[in-house]
Amino acid sequence: MGDLxxxxxxxxxxxxxxxxxxxxxxxxxKLVPAEMVNRMQKAGAGFxxxxxxxxxxxxxxxxxxxxxxSSIIQLPWRPEVAWMAGEPWMNGEPLPQAPxxxxxxLQEKYAAKNMKLMAGVEPEFHLINADGSAVSDxxxxxxxxxxxxxxxxxxxxxxxxxxxxxxxxxWGPYQNDxxxxxxxxxxxxxxxxxxxxxDQVAFFKFMxxxxxxxxxxxxxxxxxxxxxxxxxxxHVHLSVWxxxxxxxxxxxxxxxxxxxxxxxxxxxxxxxxAAAMTAITNPTVNSYKRINAPRxxxxxxxxxxxxxxxxxxxxxxxxxxxxxxxxxxLPDCAANPYLLLASILVAGMHGIEExxxxxxxxxxxxxxxxxxxxxxxxxxxxxxxxxxxxxxDAYLQDxxxxxxxxxxxxxxxxxxxxxxxxxTQWERDSTLDC
Numbered sequence: 001m002g003d004l005x006x007x008x009x010x011x012x013x014x015x016x017x018x019x020x021x022x023x024x025x026x027x028x029x030k031l032v033p034a035e036m037v038n039r040m041q042k043a044g045a046g047f048x049x050x051x052x053x054x055x056x057x058x059x060x061x062x063x064x065x066x067x068x069x070s071s072i073i074q075l076p077w078r079p080e081v082a083w084m085a086g087e088p089w090m091n092g093e094p095l096p097q098a099p100x101x102x103x104x105x106l107q108e109k110y111a112a113k114n115m116k117l118m119a120g121v122e123p124e125f126h127l128i129n130a131d132g133s134a135v136s137d138x139x140x141x142x143x144x145x146x147x148x149x150x151x152x153x154x155x156x157x158x159x160x161x162x163x164x165x166x167x168x169x170x171w172g173p174y175q176n177d178x179x180x181x182x183x184x185x186x187x188x189x190x191x192x193x194x195x196x197x198x199d200q201v202a203f204f205k206f207m208x209x210x211x212x213x214x215x216x217x218x219x220x221x222x223x224x225x226x227x228x229x230x231x232x233x234x235h236v237h238l239s240v241w242x243x244x245x246x247x248x249x250x251x252x253x254x255x256x257x258x259x260x261x262x263x264x265x266x267x268x269x270x271x272x273x274a275a276a277m278t279a280i281t282n283p284t285v286n287s288y289k290r291i292n293a294p295r296x297x298x299x300x301x302x303x304x305x306x307x308x309x310x311x312x313x314x315x316x317x318x319x320x321x322x323x324x325x326x327x328x329x330l331p332d333c334a335a336n337p338y339l340l341l342a343s344i345l346v347a348g349m350h351g352i353e354e355x356x357x358x359x360x361x362x363x364x365x366x367x368x369x370x371x372x373x374x375x376x377x378x379x380x381x382x383x384x385x386x387x388x389x390x391x392x393d394a395y396l397q398d399x400x401x402x403x404x405x406x407x408x409x410x411x412x413x414x415x416x417x418x419x420x421x422x423x424t425q426w427e428r429d430s431t432l433d434c
Contacts, residue, residue, distance in 0.1 A: 016040075017029040021100060047065060053411055060090075066087055096401050098404075116243055123333050125186075126185075141182060145180070175188050201234075224293065238326050239326075250263035251323055257361075265351045268351040268357050285419045
């Protein structure tokens, strides 16, 4: 599909959202009327980059967002509007620090080697009151609420509308569940190539929030919105295929747990770069209250705290649930979906190229017995440590691109400094009478 004006006439679309995602994962868009869409499709929609989370100044020229018509989605809940993922351009070429540009170019690089990263995601979210004060269902109070049939049925109107919308879009959602925290839900859909999946995650967050608001609620993907409840992860299921998507290069019936040597090298790359990648996979101050959390009321955090891998064991950073794939359990839902998958692609492919050994597989309960593993590296305890690890990983920075790495580090350090200027009530309670 190329001609947006014809699409508008055929589908009854009155407006187009020319969308792009900035470095912090924030969705930016301009609303373009259908009467002007042909002109804007050729010229691009103009944005001031400094007004978004891009490393620019007010002196920079406009960025022009060029839409990708293949990503178009007519909003089922507002069919007069269509959304498209786009890429910022400046001075006649794609902006190097734009996250979607980074992922697309990396995908093209490895396609030249007949390798395509496939990914399926599990973005968790809470349905909360409109004011953000508590979970929206006051009866959702079980100590172990995971898979609570009654609780998911009390939110059937919202979850069913989201799932039905995804079915209409052809995403193939195959299960919806109430997750481990009160008020927490997850919807699973079919895996796809990394760029398509990143576009879907970007749209999924927009869609879930929009439909929740329609029902008078609020959806949050915040990593740890309630200190006593399990946080919101964004587990990523990974495999590498040939370009025709006929052969899964991770699959080997004779391999350990059904995974090929190439698959284990990919895991080795994830292990090697994990501490640095955390700056991208867990990008906020709040993220570290999820991955370094004490036990929640359900009895477990379900998030990793060390750089280990195991079989079908959810206490490790990487899980091998069955043959032919691996699950990366570190990321949370604050992560920029494009940079998340770009960093995974870079780290995993580095592992393949260098034949990295992930080390010994651990099949112990890391929550109960992790202290017995003396050589297991720990994940960063806070955002500043993660940023410093990223600064020390020259390979990851170079592979993602200096423009995006430098800009991301600069803006994230500014965010950390802003956080440090805040005085918390805990500090006053614990220190006022020192």
